[in-house]
Amino acid sequence: MHAHEAGWAHADGSRSPSWLRQPGDVNDLVPHLWSKTAQKQDGVLYVGGMAVADVVAEHNTPAYLLDEDDFRSRARAFRDAFSTYDVFYAGKAFLCTTVARWIAEEGLNLDVCSDGELTVALRAGFDPAKIGYHGNNKSLMELRRAVASGVGRVIVDSFTEIERLAAATKEMISTGSITEPTRVMVRVTAGVEAHTHEYIATAHEDQKFGFSITSGDAFEAVRRVLDADGLELLGLHSHIGSQIFDSSGFEVAARRVLALHARIADELGTTLPEMDLGGGFGIAYTTQDDPADPSILAKEMSEIVAHECRALGIDQPRLSIEPGRAIVGPSMCTVYTVGTVKNVELDGGAARTYVSVDGGMSDNIRTALYDADYSCTLASRASTAPPLLGRIVGKHCEAGDIVVKDEFVPADIAPGDLIAVPGTGAYCRSMASNYNHALRPPVIAVRDGSAQVVVRRETVDDLLATDVGAVE
Template identity: 75%
Template sequence: MPTSHPSGWAHADGALRGPSWLRPPDDANRLVPHLWSTTADKDGTGDLSVGGVRLPDLVANVNTPAFVLDEADFRARARAFRDAFAPAQVFYAGKAFLCTTVVRWLVEEGLSLDVCSDGELTVALRGGMDPARIGYHGNNKSHPALRRAVHAGVGRIIVDSFAEIDRLAEIAREVPAEESGRGIGVMVRVTAGVEAHTHEYIATAHEDQKFGFSISSGDALEAVRRIHGTPGLELLGLHSHIGSQIFDTSGFEVAARRVLALHAQVADEVGVSMPELDLGGGFGIAYTTQDDPADPAQLAAEMSKIVEHECRALGVAEPALSIEPGRAIVGPAMCTVYTVGTVKEVELDGGARRTYVSVDGGMSDNIRTALYDSDYSCTLAGRRSEAAPVLSRVVGMHCEAGDVVVRDEFLPGDVRPGDLLAVPGTGAYCRSMASNYNHVLRPPVIAVRDGDARVIVRRETVDDLLATDVGAMDE
């Protein structure tokens, strides 16, 4: 969290020195490879390329801000999870970023898909995902949404409340098993009481939050009993998700131990051996040089070992494992490119100065810095500079003091209006959480590969902005 000071963050001790992990670079033009997609590169003139496409050339055609998605990188990360965790089923977490083109890539790479709204389900089906390979999440799924999912043939519904179980029971009476070919596949989301080391808003397995059934209170066991005793519902197993942006498997180990203990208890007391176990996702990525994420092979080896060890200790057969990476696949595969509008040096008490670099986007296309205190990196993307690096703050165009894109970064001291800046690691929860705050139009997503660029989500237009404004239609 930012250091507190009665006169505000700008006066806090150490505020102008930046975080302890951020060091002045020897060369402010150089990319830090593990922060970027695998095809990102800079040429001798300082122009940044992704997927063989020079960003200055791309910007000349599509303008800024724009999200640039490295197709080859996305596919490679998807395959890495698929292969490392095989035969476990890998469900891409669509909430990170979803469009029909991405769904088609997932289908081609053999992944399944996790959705958490009727809109995401619509995109999944339109993109050609087999509904049997879709999991449906959410803590407040309505009766119409559940009915549509069931009729579409969604393979698993992860229930989050007793009310949802009742709704599914009613729907099961409307759709007999002989008509659908099977009962409605149901998993029970449980809270394992694990405090993941992450921001409180993205830690999701401790007791005091909205998701799941508590293991310690007995609600989780009761939910299993109700599902098992309800005609038309097929109990698949337990689901646990401990949070997001997690860098080690210690939290998964504690969660797996508690969830598998419940799994064994169900076999003993309810008399049913559940065939599946989902340990969720939340695997971290490198946003800055302080982050050191594990690769899929390491995660798979450690998590499989945890499940094997706990099942052996409990004397139960290992259930089929599934996981739900989203950020870890799409996050590093995308960057955002902006145009600098203004550069301002602000003198603070004591003579210190802070450099503010304002770009033509902000919290409308990346709310994570304001919402989660997230850290990002960035680089000059359209030229090479020989100027000494200066600690800078990249801010957006919105009427909010908290509209910060990159809190601290060393940029060349001659950054000026018209320069291009690119921010890596923006694939997850940036375009998907984008808004029209200040009536700003949401940016496009451009997929790049082997020197070709194509729009897969177009930029919004003023007509889009006014389409739901009934008063504007009367003009």
Template identity: 65%
Template sequence: MRAHPAGALHAEGYGAPAWLSVPADVNALVPGLWSATASRGEDGALRVGGLDVAAIAAEHGTAAYVLDEVDFRARARAFRDAFDAAFADACGGADVYYAAKAFTCTAVARWLAEEGLSYDACTGGELAVGLRGGMPPERMLLHGNNKSDAEIARAVRAGLGRVVVDNLGDVDRIADAAAAHGVRQGVLVRVTVGVEAHTHSYIATAHEDQKFGLSLAGGDAAAAVAAVLARPELDLRGLHSHIGSQIFDVAGFEVAARRVLGLHAAVAREHGHAMPELDLGGGFGVAYTTQHDPLTPEQLAKGMAEVVVEACAALRVPVPRISVEPGRAIAGPSTFTLYRVGTVKDVELDGGARRRYVAVDGGMSDNIRTALYDADYSATLAGRASSAPPVLSRVVGKHCESGDVVVKDEFLPGDVGPGDLLAVPGTGAYCRSMANQYNHVPRPPVVAVRDGVARAVVRRETEEDLLALDVG
């Protein structure tokens, strides 16, 4: 990280990063960053789902998250089919739980149910959305390191297939809720396996010094397993492991799977309980810029299947039914954020270099990830094509904050100006989920597009919505 009192984004002498090269065609859409139906029309304007972005902006305004329904469904099916096929011979297939934290709404939950996926909720709110969207409760699980008694009771009452034990206290609380409702509740025990994913420290979740799960090395996971088996109200379905987010290879999963399968085998050996399932979590990466090269669902599934089958053979245990939890990899590339440019400003840097600041009608309220994680994004002039030469630009928002940066570095046409439409791809995961009301800016809508029709699946927040929360 470059040192500067106002943050790394403001360090002296900072120019374009090494991975960002001057484009041969500033109008070209970089493959891998955009959804399946995104393209340039004959007039050079960006189109998605059969619609020109100008038409979307005219009907729904800007800023707006534009969600390609065809692409979202196709990515969901790709994970479903790839993992089911890769594990078919080993254990009869696999289950894909969509990680709702990436982005959820009732329409998305309905799409997932229709495409045969399951649903992973972390809170009562995400649980409520899944149920309202028609997701069968037996295909849902509830995570959380600090689940409330009310959330646990709601999950049990609704008939959720799995509730994840994240700490020793969860065991009795879930069992007591099951007893109160006269059911036997399926549970998974989340294991911290000591594997640190090669990702930002805030989103690496399997090393020991963090809030999630029960330590494998420290014996807490084994203690939780014993505690679950001592409560007849609970059905120990299996173990759960998650090593982080934005992961681009299967090496971390290989180490994690071997370690958690070691406990899986020990439980069968010492307790005589053959757990039928193993959840290996998610965290599969996506491409935000040209520096990212994610694996396909088929590559991920094949690699993980090889690891699991080999480890189970070495341990002489049957391969359990495998589950995975993609969220970002489905939602992320399916959506771009559509902005309108307000102001353009040139700033001189050290050595005579210049950077252009392009300000849009959104910012860190609709995409906090750049400020929070030092995340990289791309951008393109969306409303038209341009023959102007590319200029190193920084896309910033409208908020009263120096860290209000959406895209740190991008080459945009030199004639970008007020009124132009700008699109930032790869914003389907976590941007709307983490959206906020900083400076009392209402949150944008989520506009789903398909077959030439655009419809809001999450409406735009209004000032009336903001004021309605004030009391007095």
């Protein structure tokens, strides 16, 4: 399928998805879309024991609400289900110093993929030995800082990076600034295309990440790391994409990566101690999504690896995984204030109701970028009006500035109402922008009836801080 050049919002197609069903009561929540403490009382949404309206009264909208108990419980669920693995929280989903501390307190490791993310982790006091450093284009400066900081592993992604990392490590060892080799994993592409959006499927051959197993680049990368002074090879790393519900992709990837693992032992005489299966575990954004429980994922993935190791006659390496979205995604919702409600007549006598809110693609780009689906609920009151199919849109100057493409809302929805969108913990604040010079919203952690700002709202001073021509 080809997208319309002006954006998917202009393309032909049905006016509502086939999976969307009209609710019996438009006030009800669909529990598996929300964090565990979310509930309605007399139509008012509560999260973390706080009425969303009360949080808004103090902090305004738009705002991200992060359910601390839910976040911690999901982190523990992965830690406990994958108890024989090393579990790395994928910080790119959402990271701030408070979240880094929560991750440390719950006993997880941390993935970062930029110098900025590493800075946040170190500022939070996170143990660098429990940090993995990703990225397909790490600069020499970034590599030097990672090595000097003592990160536990660097996931190399190109031949150039191997050379840079080896040179940086050798130099620092020679000057006495470090004494230990840099531990490395080689990211490989297994030729598996996950059933997900093209932009977040990361293991097929035609993309920027990793070394191809099929072409032989992965084997050559391993050989070069083993030959490099100052580098210690831990194992192979594979990631097949994001928002994945089917373990069959992991099965094919594990088979191909373990075959390479066995070949390395046979031809190079090195048995690699570890293997990383990546992350990409999906969450429920709408009623069409049915994610697996971490315990089921752990059982299935462990059985896959054990079976393949038996078939190859090799010992099983120590495994690691990298959940990010699956931990923070359902733990956060975004709250908006309705500004306008507009009914637009369409061809054939149909109509669409556009509900405009005070945020949009600057705080959630995923609908525009990935054609992602979201749900929502009226958060500030109960309604006795019948359900109405609406589209929740932002305030930016783009036709594709859509937050929720299709959802049933009360027919009496009006300016001043609060709307909450669940499942916005992953990649919404992380990918937020200042488009139209919007100020990025705060992240407010809620727990046991209290709220704590963990990332404050941007101010006009923040907006102008880098504008060297700005004058008061």
